[in-house]
Amino acid sequence: MLIDTTLREGAQLFGAYFTLDTREAIIAGLLDLGVEEIELGWVGQEGLETLVRTMRKRAGATRLSVWSPCREADVRAAAGLPVDCVNIGVPVSDAHMEKRLGMDRQAVLERITSTVLAARLMDVSAVSVGLEDVSRSDLGFALTAALTAAEAGASRVRLSDSLGILTPVRMQALIDLFRPALDIDLAVHCHDDFGMATANAVTALDAGADYADASVLGIGERSGIAATEELAAHLCLNGNNSPCRPYRTDGLRALCRFVSKAAGVPIPRTKSIAGDDIFACESGLHAHALSKSPDLFEPYDPARIGAGRRIAVGGKSGRGAVVNALADFNLHCPDTAIPNLVNTVRQRAWELRRPLTRTEFARLTEGCRDSEKNRQS
Known part of the structure; x- marks a missing residue:
């Protein structure tokens, strides 16, 4: 299943500024496509509360979520929004924990526990904990962090290949490690620095992950992430998938063209799904x-x-x-x-x-x- 994060990860693209009308139009395209969840933005983002309250009336069965740092104050702000899930992000590689947070492993585990517990006490419907830079972490510690989140009440763990360094073979091994150990949902967030994002996301889903993050045209930080149109088409139109996901793909190209113009990202004529000359x-x-x-x-x-x-x-x-x-x-x-x-x-x-x-x-x-x-x- 897909978590579209065009309005969170995608909005972090260098030089991309989406107006409220543009964000609403993108959401309309995603709702028409039928993605299972839309990550609408991050806590503190301008216009987020207005967007959430407007889209709540139109979302139907599609889940709405927002992203928050692993801090109680930010989770409190997210808890005031009518969303289905709050996605908390926390680094699990030693380099990030030490240089970004100034914390050791034990302190990070305690932060995960206290933040997830606080979110649950604030009646947040569902909490997802994203383990950032998991591909450069000590996997034993990363698994401990995932189990800590689950024990505290998280309903999903999201594994983030923050620098896009995984290959499908390594992604398979990662899911093989985490999937049997967790009795909650498992998601992945794959960056595209080496052109592996969509392949890694597909591999993760095939290996047992429940969700994969994606954005339209794959836009996001640096080289972006897995592309919504590629994943949706693969899951819906690839004859090897049984059963195929019931995405409504006939509007995919129009959505891609809209995001292309809004983000200032040209579509190569041979770009899979979106390119003019692919047929x-x-x-x-x-x-x-x-x-x-x-x-x-x-x-x-x-x-x-x-x-x-x-x-x-x-x-x-x-x-x-x-x-x-x-x-x-x-x-x-x-x-x-x-x-x-x-x-x-x-x-x-x-x-x-x-x-x-x-x-x-x-x-x-x-x-x-x-x-x-x-x-x-």
Whole structure:
């Protein structure tokens, strides 16, 4: 299941400033997608209380949560908000505990206990404890911290690969350590510094984690985190998942475009799920196969994510692709002239350094008619 944190982790992206209207629009897209939980922001964030109270009326079955440092005063502020969960963050690596908090291991365990207990006494519905920098921690101590949180009343532990240094193999080992030891929910927060975030999140869910954090386009600190659109599509559209999650993915690309504009993050044309050209094809072999059976080279129907298929002829096209283009555009070229047409198409595309438009292709077929006239005369 997904915890979307576009409005907390994503809002920490360098240079990103989301207005209240923008935040509400992003939430509307996430509610339409059907993510299980939305982390609306952090304690003390401008406009958070207004946003929470507005969205509480619209959230339906989607859980709302906010993030708080592991301090009683901040948890108290969070407790006054109508949310379903307060996500507390606390570092568990020695470097972070000593340099950030000036605390030793025992003091951190005591802080976890006192803060979680305080939250429960304040009638916070659910408390999630995020173990920051767990990938550089002493895992024995990190597990002790998780068990301490559970004993104090936490309902979820969230493992944060804060520097994105885990690989899927190491993530599998991490979940194999924590999952059997905990009888509460387990979540992961995977950063993308080495391009592993989505893969690590998928691995964690496959290995038994209950939740994975994600943000639209993966935006967040530094390289960001696992991407909501990638995880949602994988969990919903990947035929190997049984059962698939019931996400409504047809609006994913529109949500990505909105966040792209709001955050000032361009979408590469080949970006999975969100890119303009992910279902565009010019290669002769692939284009020919797509004309016979799209599922040979497409993992899912483009319409499932609100996209369309685009096949063009160009410098990489062969006879099959050209013949299919003729049929698609209701154009005619005699069989004897097709080899010359294929060569002409390739040559023109290389001159333009791009595939041909429909109009350009149609003009080239005029040579076919000339060729037929010459042959008949």
